Amino acid sequence: MQSFYTYPTPPDPHYSYGTAGFRYLGDQLGSVAFKTGIIAALRSISTGGKTIGVVITASHNPPDHNGVKIVDPMGEMLPQDWEPFANQLANTVSFAEFEKAVNDRLANYKDVTPHIVIARDTRSSGPRLLKAVIDGILALKGKYTDFGKLTTPQLHYITRCYNDKTFGQPSEQGYYDKLIATTTKILQINGYTKLDPITVDTANGIGGDQLRKLDSITDILNFHVINGDTDHPDRLNIDCGADYVKTNQKLPAVLQKEGPEQGHLYASFDGDADRVVCYYVDESDKFRLLDGDRIATLLASLIGGLLKKVPKIKLKVGIVQTAYANGSSTEFIESKLKIPVYFTPTGVKHLHQKALEFDVGIYFEANGHGTVVFSPNYVKQLRDYQAADEEEKKTVETLLLLVDLINQAVGDSICDLTAVLVALKLTKKSVYSWGNDYKELPNRLYKLSVKDRFLFKTTDAERRLVSPKGLQEKIDEVVGKYEKGRSFVRASGTEDAVRVYAEASGTEECERLGKEVCELTS
Ligand code: 16G
Structure with missing residues (x-):
């Protein structure tokens, strides 16, 4: 563990393993990257030697930022009960303190060789951080496989394949093969x-x-890439991306300049390709965003429509949203699609966990x-189903x-x-009709600098504040003045800031509401 000295911890560190x-x-x-190598190795040891993933990326953040994230064996996020240990280790300054924390943890487990798979995005700090992660793994005599540059979800896929042979081949090619064969x-x-065809801004x-x-x-996928310059890492996420x-x-700036094609479908990824939004420009040249809420409703319409064709199959379908979901989308899901909606705090790990409670769990953040x-019950029921005719057979196969x-x-x-794209094709829906499923309520998001964002504590899936004392009551009073008004305040998990969201029936009202809540908050 002598390589600890190669990566000195700055004095008085406050590293925190966030969302x-x-x-x-x-x-x-x-x-932190060195210690993440150690944490990932310890996590692998704790699971009896299962393969664990490490992704080096800062997603949508600027090019000079970076990050390290651990992926659990089935491709999930690191369990939350490991976060306190991750924080403790990341903030150890002296070697003695560091060695003790590692050895205390090791004492809980049998002697097994850890295996870690690693990938990174295109940032210029990536190779240096990769070396630090590897040194951390080697310090615990672990083995690693470096997959070079991949999207974050590709590394999640590969991690899962190592631990679940039925999932696919644990390689980049395996990922493409599975996607192409299925489509x-x-x-x-x-x-x-x-x-x-679709034009994709890949940030x-x-x-x-x-x-x-x-x-x-x-030839079956028809993706046309724009903002696809990975030779210049300093252009990552600049004036483009989800x-x-x-x-x-x-x-994205380049489309503003060149002029978009009316009615054509566009999409934007973020820097590590784990989120996507779609959009188009309508007949009156108006920009129309098809965000995560819209993707959820589109996929729910597809799956719900297919399930209606096989009524004997009874499955529990649920949609998971966060407080950021537009009120109109929630109303559309509940009243038109007749699917129950559940709310969790922001952050994929919360939504994913909730979605697993259903046979079909659809979750999307608005972003x-x-x-x-x-x-497994979904798969079993569909596999066991005796189709009455060709149409039913086709439906069941598609669902599987x-x-x-x-x-x-x-x-x-x-x-x-x-x-x-499959959903649009199978439901024979045009971009326009997707965009007209419901009309979004005007909404605004504000970022405020405050003295101590940790004072802002929430409940009810981040929709209400419990601290600072009395603030929620004041917000309620303001919100009550606006038709369809809704507003909430939460501390960001990724930046030193507080976010204020406001939504109301009209644009002006929404802006006034947002301003009033910002004034109360700052
Ligand atoms: C992270 C989360 C994202 C969430 C965002 C909120 C993952 C993989 N990413 O990017 O889900 O929407 O944080 O950021 O969980 P905020 O706390 O700064 O508003």
Whole structure:
């Protein structure tokens, strides 16, 4: 463990394993990356030697940021009860303190060789942090496989494949093979040969390289990449990508300049391709965002529609949203799709866990993070089903293929987008009709700097504040003045800031509401 000295911890550190792992400026992450290698190795040892993943990425954050995130054996996030230990280790400064923390943990487990799979995004600090992670793994005599540059969901997929042989081949090629084979089959049995074209802004990140690879091996996907420059890491997420489009509610800069094609479907990934939003420009040249809420409703319409065709099959379907979901989307799901909606705090780990309670658990954050998870009961009922005719057989096969199409481990831009295109094709829905399913309530999101964001504590899936004392009552009073008004305040898990969300029946009202709540909060 002598390599501890190669990666000195800065004095007085405050590293914290947040919703997306450890995330800071790339040049402040050396010691954390080394210790993440150790934590991942310990996690692997604790599971009796199962393969654990480490992804080096800061997703949608600026190019000089970076992060390290641990992936559990079935492709899930690191369990929350490991976070306190991760924080403790990341903040140890002296070797004695560090060695004791590691040895105390090791004492709980048998002597097994850990195995870690690693991947990174396209940031220039990636190779240096990779070396630190590897040194951490080697310090515990672990083995590792470096998969080079991959999307975050690809690494989740590979981690799962190592531990669950039925999931697929544990390689990048295995990921493409599974996606292409499944999409081809769904199209074939439903009488189609290829998907409709789509233009994808890949945020100048790894998603662009991967879509180009897919394009070179198949004709059925019709992805046209823009913002796909991975030769210049400093362009990552700049004026493009899912976060830019969703936060600013506008087209990526290059499309603003060149002019978009009316009615054509566009999508934007983030820097590590684990979230996606779609959009188009309508007949009056108005930008129309099709965000995570819309993707959830589209996929729910597809699956719900197919399940209606096999009424003998009884399955529990649920949709999981966060407080950021537009009120109109929730209303549409409950009243039109007749599917129950559940709320969890922000962060994939919370939504994913809740979604696993259903046979079909559809979860998406408005920002485009999400997936659909299917239970073993879903697969069993469909496999055992005796189809009465060809139509039923086709429906059942399609429902089963969706399990392989949509990444079960984690939200995945490439798989989610393919599922969106399949859904549009199979439900014969145009981009316009998707956009007109419901009318979004005007909404605004604000970021406030406060003295201590940790004072802001919430309950009820982050929809209500319990601290600072008395603030929620004041917010309630303000919200009550606006038709369809809704507003909440929560501390960010990724930035030193507090976020204020406001929604109301009209744009002006929404802005006034947002301003009033911001004033109360700051
Ligand atoms: C992270 C989360 C994302 C969440 C966002 C909220 C994962 C993989 N990512 O990016 O789900 O929406 O944080 O950020 O869980 P905030 O706490 O700064 O608002």
